[in-house]
Every structure is written in C-alpha cells, then in structure tokens.
Amino acid sequence: GENVEQHPSTLSVQEGDSAVIKCTYSDSASNYFPWYKQELGKGPQLIIDIRSNVGEKKDQRIAVTLNKTAKHFSLHITETQPEDSAVYFCAAGGSYIPTFGRGTSLIVHP
C-alpha cells in the first residue's frame, strides 16, 4: 500500500515568515495530493489539493508543489499569521483511498 512520510513534525516560525512542510510518497500510481488543516477540537479541513498533471498550484498565501519523479510534494505558506497555527496533514491517493501523513504542528509566534 501507499506510505506517506511528512516532515517536520513540529515547525515554529515568527509571524510574517514563510513555512514549508514536505511529504514523500511511495506509490507512483498516486495522482491526487490534498492538504488538510486541523484546528484544535475540529476535523481536518481541506485547504488545497493538486493532481499529478500539475506541478504547482497557488491560492493566496498557500501553494503546493509536486515532483512526481522524486515522489515528493510540499506545502508553502507565505506571510504566516497566528491564525495559521494548526496541525497540517498531507495525503496521497489514486484509485484507492488517500493515505495521510502523521501531521505537522505549525506554531506561528506573534
């Protein structure tokens, strides 16, 4: 089955800095890569996704890049704000159910 590794497990940044979270996957058949944000006491919320026919996608302050050859994808958050503090999960899937990474706890200090 698919195996998704996510790093780092914890990321601490100052407000206004950029944050980057990286994930690798094992199954070359994976073609769908969503990212979720989970705030305390809530379920994960989809924030951006990318498909394997696209190398990069942006939505305001967040962007995701995909390198199919290396089997890794990354989430980039620019101009971080305290409300960005949460746990972020990457996932990789294809004809099967997406497998989630273990999560990155992002802390943005004011």
Added chain:
Amino acid sequence: EAGVAQSPRYKIIEKRQSVAFWCNPISGHATLYWYQQILGQGPKLLIQFQNNGVVDDSQLPKDRFSAERLKGVDSTLKIQPAKLEDSAVYLCASSLGRRDRGQNYGYTFGSGTRLTVV
C-alpha cells in the same frame, strides 16, 4: 451548505462496554468514510461507503467494529466490546467523488467524536 454532522462530541466508557457514533453527511455526497485518529497521528481509514454499500472495510477490526449506512444517507459506527486502545477521535467524512468512477475529490470532515475508554 451544512457540514458533516456527528454526535456525540465526547464519550467516556469503560472497557468491554459498547458505544455507537452517528454521522449525517453533506446532502448529495454519495461517498462516506469513517476514520480513526489516535492522538498525534494522521487519520486512518476504517470503512468507506458508496451510497449504502461498503466499498472498503479492509482496515476495520470486524471482531469488534461494525458500521452501516442507512438508506445511503446517515451512518452509524459501533464498537462492541471496547478496548483501551480504541481511545481516539472518530471522524466521519463525505465526498462528492465516486470511487467506481475513479473520482478523487477532497473530503469534508465532521468535528469528530472523542472516545475515551477507561
């Protein structure tokens, strides 16, 4: 649109007792999922329904867990008997995507039920 509704929000039970969780997905979403999220980990799929049929239950501990989706809408997940290691947040999610059509869309998750087994 209304989100995915789950109840109860919290449940504390003793080991060997039984418990049930309820989920109402977003209207029109054919696919419904139950996930188990242990503290500090990512969600792990337990079971997937498409309409009222089970698509994937390969990771469901069938000796103690069961789930059903009534009339292709609401779903219940039951644990009987519960073990200490079942302590986790149980998340329900729904999606427009249909696996039989090879569709992959993002999920909408509910807020989850936090289960503590003592």
